[in-house]
Amino acid sequence: MPVSRRSFLAAAGGFGALLTLAACGASTPSAVVTTERTPTASAGPWTFTDDRGKKVELPRRPTRIVAQVGSAAALWDFGIRPVAVFGPHKLKDGGRDPQVGNVDITKVAGLGNVWDEFNVEQYIALQPQLLVSSMYVKGTLWYVPEKSKDTIEQVAPTAGIMLTGQSASQVIGKYAELARSLGADLDAPEVxxxxxxxxxxxxxxxxxxxxxxxxxxxxxxxxxxxxxxxxxxxxxxxxxxxxxxxxxxxxxxxxxxxxxxxxxxxxxxxxxxxxxxxxxxxxxxxxxxxxxxxxxxxxxxxxxxxxxxxxxxxxxxxxxxxxxxxxxxxxxxxxxx
Incomplete structure (x- = not known):
């Protein structure tokens, strides 16, 4: 039976398939911790057009952001602090998975650590305002389980950033655009x-x-x-x-x-x-x-x-x-x- 590109990626080792990495389980629910670098909500409306061509519109800038670990790592370096992550973020020994970059996993909730794991109940309890994930197949958000996709997308708007067919500089530019819209200062000395x-x-x-x-x-x-x-x-x-x-x-x-x-x-x-x-x-x-x-x-x-x-x-x-x-x-x- 022919495999879909999504299942091919998951099964054959492409981009975070985690063929041999043992599951650590989802992090236990915890209080959401933000930092002084997390932007405050703006008074006016917020819009962002993602790589699906989807225009996300909200009455104000979202601050309660949930992100797949790759997206969380990118946003973190631009100064945006998600309240939760999903995807490989914790190793068997409790350390930080390299895929999560500089994200402090002690200061974010974990909704899932392996493929097809996403704690929907915890996600709802966090009252998210935006979910961000990369895409290897246009229209398919990476690490958002097919079985719970519809429920997840009803809870909060989603934004997808395309990876396949793009150069790193293009992808970085798109994440920079998203980060700026979320209140990041792209002229900050560290950036x-x-x-x-x-x-x-x-x-x-x-x-x-x-x-x-x-x-x-x-x-x-x-x-x-x-x-x-x-x-x-x-x-x-x-x-x-x-x-x-x-x-x-x-x-x-x-x-x-x-x-x-x-x-x-x-x-x-x-x-x-x-x-x-x-x-x-x-x-x-x-x-x-x-x-x-x-x-x-x-x-x-x-x-x-x-x-x-x-x-x-x-x-x-x-x-x-x-x-x-x-x-x-x-x-x-x-x-x-």
Missing amino acids: SSAKARFEAATAELTKIAATGLKVLMMSGGPDTMWVVNPPEYPDIMHLTQSGLDVVTPDKVDEGGFFQSLSWENADRYDADVILYDSRSQALKLDEMLKKPTFAKLPAVKAGQVYPWKAEAPFSYQGYADYLEELVADLKKAHALP
Whole structure:
């Protein structure tokens, strides 16, 4: 039976599928904690047009915002403090999942931590004024369960930000637009500084790209090596638009996000550098090195294998951190014979 793009993403490892990350359960209901940076409601009406083309209109600026963790991480860096999050935010040891970025998970309620988990009763009790989530499929809000979608959308207006087919700079710009409408100061020193770092790191990346490095970006599973398809990933689109030569698979799986290869075919594509998915659901580097065909790849033998932070927050700060680390790694690499 053909799989939908949504179920493909959830089952095959694309963007937060959490194939092996154990569930921690939803956070217990708690008092909503906001901070001094949370904007107050405006006196006049509030409008925002999301990437579904949907115009959200409210009599005043919303302040009680619930967001999927990726959206929460982006908004947090712009100064907007959601009252609750849903999606992977807490690790088994109680620590903060990298996907939630700088969000202080002790100061927000948690409505769900794994796929298809969303505490609707707690959501209603929070009296939300807006729900924000990213979208990989237009019209489908990421981590909003299909079974409770209709109820959730009746409680408060929703806004969706499209990721697929967009570059990171476009997605960051859309989150910046949303944050500004919610009362964020985009000229705040921390935002301006992060934007300058983002631009400087992008310029450095362009210089590195001019050296001709060929890069393979991939994720590993027990029996499968997934070669990612650059146009489907905002961060990789940013890299290719900066001039970096990233391998594009000659045939992609249903869903379009990557090509599945057996580990016996790990040498299908030549590359000077390999960037591997460093999320918790993917195989660790030491596990992949046990695969003989992977260990024999020229880039691996040359030690030119570096982590790929596949879910950096879509903010200037999130991408400045991501790109600065990537630039530092790529500066250590060279073209192979």
